[in-house]
Amino acid sequence: MDKKIKVLVVEDSPIMRKLITDILKNDPEIEVIDTAKTGKEAVEKAKILKPDVITLDIEMPEMDGITALKILRKEVPQTKIIMFSSLTQEGAKITIECLTLGAYDFVPKPSSKSFWESIKKIEQDLIPKIKSVTPLEKIKSIYRPSYVVSEIKKGIYKACGIGVSTGGPQTLLKIIPELSPNFPAPILIVQHMPPLFTKQLAERLDSISRIRVKEAEEGEIVRDGIVYIAPGDYHMRVKKENAFVKIKLHQGPPRNFCRPSVDELFESLAEVYNGKTLVLVLTGMGSDGKEGAKKIKEKGGVVLAQDAESSVVFGMPKAVIEEGLADEVINLFKIPERLKELFGVK
Missing domain, CATH: 3.40.50.180 (Methylesterase CheB, C-terminal domain)
Incomplete structure (x- = not known):
């Protein structure tokens, strides 16, 4: 098996942060190397850890997702960034802006009130997108x-x-x-x-x-x-x-x-x-x-x-x-x- 995909989880909600982290940790091909609560913290940790993938919440205090995305694209250009987006008109508009700025992909935040349905939805949407990441050098070879x-x-x-x-x-x-x-x-x-x-x-x-x-x-x-x-x-x-x-x-x-x-x-x-x-x-x-x-x-x-x-x-x-x-x-x-x-x- 190739080395595990290193993921940095960025989410201001403690519940969502733990939920995403636990889901990813259950997959043998993925390693959650750290978490961050704000965009500013995400930038600082990403520069040091150089993750393969960052899951990034759009709505965060101190530094929002769009601002963090712009900085991350400059500081860690090889890292793929997957946005978490709310299923609203405004959420969709911001997500499209993030994608045009170079975000790798996005995952809609679960709207279901059921905890288990939320877990299943994140697993279905997020894990395949993380696993689709292939280094450009490998592709070119x-x-x-x-x-x-x-x-x-x-x-x-x-x-x-x-x-x-x-x-x-x-x-x-x-x-x-x-x-x-x-x-x-x-x-x-x-x-x-x-x-x-x-x-x-x-x-x-x-x-x-x-x-x-x-x-x-x-x-x-x-x-x-x-x-x-x-x-x-x-x-x-x-x-x-x-x-x-x-x-x-x-x-x-x-x-x-x-x-x-x-x-x-x-x-x-x-x-x-x-x-x-x-x-x-x-x-x-x-x-x-x-x-x-x-x-x-x-x-x-x-x-x-x-x-x-x-x-x-x-x-x-x-x-x-x-x-x-x-x-x-x-x-x-x-x-x-x-x-x-x-x-x-x-």
């Missing part, structure tokens, strides 16, 4: 950098689909604001997030982009030059109705433990747009998007996968690449220009 697998036609695509999970907000911030409002196709995105958070993400991207970004709505007509983000807890599909393509939302069973699911979106894009679909599978845990990418390829469409070096978590792109579905493996920072080129943007 195993996987090739960006490369082209097959020749890709240009200027023929009628829709662009994007699937993304852990690391998504900061990744999308590098892509969407670089696109022009005359982008000649709709862009449909599945980002694994709960309700409230997807709306805040859409509003954040819209505020800094020239292209319009919005949370998708049931039944709306899909139009070129607009970015649609699937709402949390709803699968998003597209469907041809007469002369129009429309958004269809539903709450069918989760796929790959996800709702919204990338597979749901990609499969519907393949049905509607056939070979004139181009999709990107970006950073994220798991393999959501792999089955959908198969459908895209069966219909003659194109699949791009983010490379290991620029992925926060090389799970979803890796699944697509290893299945032989990627036409191109591409670095994040090359994606905006590549999209312009492939979609024929002047």
Whole structure:
């Protein structure tokens, strides 16, 4: 077994601090090396201990989570920071800001009044995210950098689909604001997030982009030059109705433990747009998007996968690449220009 993942738990509530610590200590692959009650204490301990992961509460006395995050990103840039967020509109807004500032991921604070349900919820949400941390040096030593697998036609695509999970907000911030409002196709995105958070993400991207970004709505007509983000807890599909393509939302069973699911979106894009679909599978845990990418390829469409070096978590792109579905493996920072080129943007 590789060495244990070292975690610093930062939480001002003694009850929550002990709860998180005890849950993590029960996992043989994780070591809680210390705890902190304030953001200031977290910064001081992180500089000395150099943890692999910090769990950081957003609302704390003396120094709030956002301020602590900014300092920690400078002082211990290799440490992954997972935020604990409240399930409120304001909590979602602050969390999106944290993710755009470089937080690794977030975990919603349990809203259940049941102690045991709270424990189960934290175990389900937090432990997989901690275990998904892989040192960049290890990734670079195993996987090739960006490369082209097959020749890709240009200027023929009628829709662009994007699937993304852990690391998504900061990744999308590098892509969407670089696109022009005359982008000649709709862009449909599945980002694994709960309700409230997807709306805040859409509003954040819209505020800094020239292209319009919005949370998708049931039944709306899909139009070129607009970015649609699937709402949390709803699968998003597209469907041809007469002369129009429309958004269809539903709450069918989760796929790959996800709702919204990338597979749901990609499969519907393949049905509607056939070979004139181009999709990107970006950073994220798991393999959501792999089955959908198969459908895209069966219909003659194109699949791009983010490379290991620029992925926060090389799970979803890796699944697509290893299945032989990627036409191109591409670095994040090359994606905006590549999209312009492939979609024929002047």
